Amino acid sequence: MKKEKEIIEEVKNIFSGYLAKMSLRKTPERFAILEEIYKRNDHFDAEALYIHMKNQNYRVSRATVYNTLELLVNCDLIVRHQFDQKLAQYEKSYGYKQHDHLICADCSKVLEFCDPRIQQIKNMMGDILKFNITNHSLTLYGNCQGECETKS
Ligand SMILES: [Zn+2]
Ligand SMILES: [Zn+2]
Known part of the structure; x- marks a missing residue:
């Protein structure tokens, strides 16, 4: 780094x-x-x-x-x-790892995760569908376990 x-x-x-x-x-x-x-x-x-x-x-x-x-x-x-x-x-974004997000619907907290399988899916779907994938967006919604969960 x-x-x-x-x-x-x-x-x-x-x-x-x-x-x-x-x-x-x-x-x-x-x-x-x-x-x-x-x-x-x-x-x-x-x-x-x-x-x-x-x-x-x-x-x-x-x-x-x-x-x-x-x-x-x-x-x-x-x-x-x-x-x-x-x-x-x-x-x-520069020099920062590729990642996707999880968003809490209650407190709006943004969490990040990075999973190499997403790159594999991009490569595979690009091949199968003959499509040049340039970027993607993936956001998962829900709420934090614990405090936000008990409130809702
Ligand atoms: Zn929350
Ligand atoms: Zn981020």
């Missing part, structure tokens, strides 16, 4: 190249947002990220946060998930 610092350097380079290619300005705010995202290991919505940036004393507008998330999705540095009917959630 690479160190967090190395990963942050690499994603900054990728983002910098992307902004140059798209003739967009390389503002410090955009890079600060990228860095904060790569320091966390969770799933978050745009508003939560905005509040997080404010709490870290960054002077960023809500529009900059939304706009930067859009750019980061476009250059594959983060992924957007649409779980259930909830707000879109984001997470970092």
Whole structure:
């Protein structure tokens, strides 16, 4: 596993190249947002990220946060998930393991799992159906055993 610092350097380079290619300005705010995202290991919505940036004393507008998330999705540095009917959630993707999710319907907790059999299914179905599978989404819904289970 690479160190967090190395990963942050690499994603900054990728983002910098992307902004140059798209003739967009390389503002410090955009890079600060990228860095904060790569320091966390969770799933978050745009508003939560905005509040997080404010709490870290960054002077960023809500529009900059939304706009930067859009750019980061476009250059594959983060992924957007649409779980259930909830707000879109984001997470970092570069240098991070492939995984799928379990969502608790009661407390909205997001758990991750990684199972190589899913890759095998993709390979097999691609072969059988003569289909190039480029990506997938798999989300399992339910509730946490214990606290959330007893409440519902
Ligand atoms: Zn729960
Ligand atoms: Zn995840």
